[in-house]
Amino acid sequence: MKTIIEPFRIKVVEPLQVRTREEREAIIRAAGFNVFLIPSEDVLIDLLTDSGTGAMSSLQWAGIMRGDESYAGSPSFFHFERVLQEITGFKHILPTHQGRASERILFELVGGAGKVVPNNAHFDTTRANIEHSGAQAVDLPIAEARHPRDRHPFKGNLDVAALRTLIERTGPEKIPVVMCTVTSNTLGGQPVSLENLRAIRKVCDQFHLPLFLDACRFAENAWFIKQREPGQRDRPVKEIVREMFDLADGATISAKKDGLVNIGGVLLVRDEALFQRACNLLILTEGYVTYGGLAGRDLEAMAQGFQEVLHEDYLRYRIRSAEYVAEKFLAAGIQIVEPAGGHAIYIDAAAFCPHIPPAQFPGQALVAGLYRHAGIRSVEIGSVMFGGAGHPPPALELVRLAFPRRVYTQSHIDYVVEATIEVFQQRDKLRGLKMLSEPPALRHFTSRFEEV
Ligand code: F0G
Numbered sequence: 001m002k003t004i005i006e007p008f009r010i011k012v013v014e015p016l017q018v019r020t021r022e023e024r025e026a027i028i029r030a031a032g033f034n035v036f037l038i039p040s041e042d043v044l045i046d047l048l049t050d051s052g053t054g055a056m057s058s059l060q061w062a063g064i065m066r067g068d069e070s071y072a073g074s075p076s077f078f079h080f081e082r083v084l085q086e087i088t089g090f091k092h093i094l095p096t097h098q099g100r101a102s103e104r105i106l107f108e109l110v111g112g113a114g115k116v117v118p119n120n121a122h123f124d125t126t127r128a129n130i131e132h133s134g135a136q137a138v139d140l141p142i143a144e145a146r147h148p149r150d151r152h153p154f155k156g157n158l159d160v161a162a163l164r165t166l167i168e169r170t171g172p173e174k175i176p177v178v179m180c181t182v183t184s185n186t187l188g189g190q191p192v193s194l195e196n197l198r199a200i201r202k203v204c205d206q207f208h209l210p211l212f213l214d215a216c217r218f219a220e221n222a223w224f225i226k227q228r229e230p231g232q233r234d235r236p237v238k239e240i241v242r243e244m245f246d247l248a249d250g251a252t253i254s255a256k257k258d259g260l261v262n263i264g265g266v267l268l269v270r271d272e273a274l275f276q277r278a279c280n281l282l283i284l285t286e287g288y289v290t291y292g293g294l295a296g297r298d299l300e301a302m303a304q305g306f307q308e309v310l311h312e313d314y315l316r317y318r319i320r321s322a323e324y325v326a327e328k329f330l331a332a333g334i335q336i337v338e339p340a341g342g343h344a345i346y347i348d349a350a351a352f353c354p355h356i357p358p359a360q361f362p363g364q365a366l367v368a369g370l371y372r373h374a375g376i377r378s379v380e381i382g383s384v385m386f387g388g389a390g391h392p393p394p395a396l397e398l399v400r401l402a403f404p405r406r407v408y409t410q411s412h413i414d415y416v417v418e419a420t421i422e423v424f425q426q427r428d429k430l431r432g433l434k435m436l437s438e439p440p441a442l443r444h445f446t447s448r449f450e451e452v
Contacts, residue, residue: 004320007313008406011058017041024372032448033368033433035377044375045412047401050343052098052256052263054405057308060260060301067297070290077290080299083306087238088245088268092275094282095292095299096265099216099254100125104132105267105281106212106252109274110176111135118166119179119214120158121145121186124385126179126214126252135176138166145187146395148337148348153228154193155339156184156221164203172207181214182221182244188398189217189322189341191224194232194243201247210249210271216257218244220342223315238310250274257343260305260405264298314406318342321403321413328417334424337398344402347420349382352399353430358383360432360452363397366423368449369430374419376401384435385444 019027019042031037040046046053056064068074077095084093096102103126111117111133119126121139130137140162144152158180167175180200183191204211222240226232232240245251249271255264267282269275279289286293308314319342326340329347337346349363356362363380370376379385382397401416423430433449 004317006406006409007311007317008057016044018044019375021372024375028368028371032436033364033451034444034446034448035367035371035379036445037448038371038377040377042375043371043377045408045416046377047344047403047416048377048379050257050402050404051254052261053407054256054260054262055407056260056262056301057304057406059308060304063300063304064297067295067300069296072288072290074290074296074299076296076299076303080303083303084266084268087241087306087310088251089242090245090251090268090270092269094267094269094275094278094289095294095302096267096282096286097293098256098263098265099214099252100129100265101286101293102252102254102265102267103129103214105278105285106177106250107133107135108281109277114174115176116166116170116174117177117179118158118163118175120156120181120192121184122179123181123185123214123216126181139186140166141184141187145184145190148335148346148351148396151338153191153339154196154224155190156182156187156192157196158192158200160196160199160203163200167203167207167209172209175207175209177210177212177250178204179212179214181216183217183224183342185216185343188337188346189220189344190337191221191228191342193229194225194240195229197244197247211247213244213248213251214253215245215248215251216254217342218253219258219309219315220319223312223319224342227319237312237315241310255302255305257405258306258309259302260309261298261301264294264302265292266302318405325401325413325417329420332421332424334420337396344400346381347378347399347401348396349380349399350397352424353427355428356430356432358387358393358397360434361397361449362430362432363399364433364449365430366399368433369423370399370420373423374415376416376419378402380444384447388438388443 113134115135127137144150251268253266322340335348335351353362363382386394
């Protein structure tokens with residue numbers, strides 16, 4: 001069959017509220033052209049993020065009922081621990097409330113002034129936690145990642161030669177961990193190959209450095225490896241996932257992505273001494289080690305979610321949905337970061353609206369245009385998010401359409417495609433924006449704009 005169906009059926013529905021064009025016009029103006037300031041009830045299709053926005057399965061909801069809320073030694077923790085041990089091969093499994101909590105614990109323990117932490121490309125919370133500890137976060141993407149049209153199959157790869165140079169220049173004693181993010185959100189949802197992970201491991205071994213994965217989207221990364229990497233097609237995804245984790249000394253995971261839950265995170269650590277220190281800090285700031293700032297029911301939902309995400313019919317459907325949107329956009333002349341990412345499509349907003357200069361935020365203008373035209377919420381990843389006083393202008397002006405897991409159907413996706421193509425056909429009507437207020441940090445969340 002050519003048609004790849006959603007490998008689930010719907011048991012509970014959540015009605016969408018359709019606003020009129022006039023209502024949306026008033027809403028976007030009241031929000032100062034910032035979609036973070038729009039109440040989500042006024043959004044028809046919400047592609048702001050794939051994080052914590054997925055739909056849980058009937059078995060996950062059953063787990064919610066089964067959850068044991070004992071403070072210490074809950075059977076829900078042991079279930080969660082057993083599942084994560086089986087998938088990752090790690091002995092020590094710590095639950096946290098979300099990805100950045102794992103990052104905060106890790107970098108409070110290994111970061112600090114004078115330290116340097118390399119990554120293929122840090123996600124903003126990882127970078128922020130490293131910098132908060134006083135250390136420096138360094139991105140080492142391969143050169144292909146800088147070009148939206150380059151269709152390198154593993155555009156998330158880390159530049160291994162640049163890593164070696166950085167270690168030699170900085171001195172290995174200043175590098176507490178080498179990180180690699182799978183898939184790389186910052187580089188466009190692009191995967192990292194096993195070959196690249198093995199090469200990073202080799203460099204780490206040479207300099208006796210630990211390798212940590214930011215493994216939020218580990219299953220999507222493994223599916224790409226199965227599809228694209230020579231010799232991997234016949235391996236079960238589970239086996240590829242296991243090899244990815246076997247190459248690492250630790251991992252931070254936001255379960256809000258491939259854990260298929262609305263809240264939760266994991267910290268994996270192989271080193272005994274570091275694990276003990278992580279336990280102490282977890283107890284101090286998140287909660288006891290058998291719940292880590294979550295409810296017992298959340299641990300049951302994660303235990304089930306981490307198993308379901310490895311179902312290959314799910315991953316085939318998941319990765320195909322983004323690819324389908326990419327094909328339609330490219331055929332209509334809309335430039336995106338090619339090839340399609342796993343969890344999202346990144347539109348090249350500078351190419352979409354060449355009449356709007358970076359100083360007038362072409363990405364934000366497109367985000368506002370998509371909401372106004374069709375009630376679609378996306379997010380700017382460009383001069384609004386990364387620019388501002390003291391920051392170099394970002395290399396690309398992007399708009400991300402991130403797909404929640406198991407939430408929208410094929411016709412929702414077709415609607416998004418149709419609406420975006422309509423906005424593209426009238427792109428000369430999109431107007432640049434002027435920023436009216438600018439908070440000192442993370443300005444994209446709260447800044448307000450007016451049209452120029
Ligand atoms: N690492 C990566 C690669 C991420 O994409 C995220 C979150 C995190 C870490 C932090 O996890 O939110 O659970 O604390 N990304 C979301 C996004 C917010 O929209 O891309 P968290």
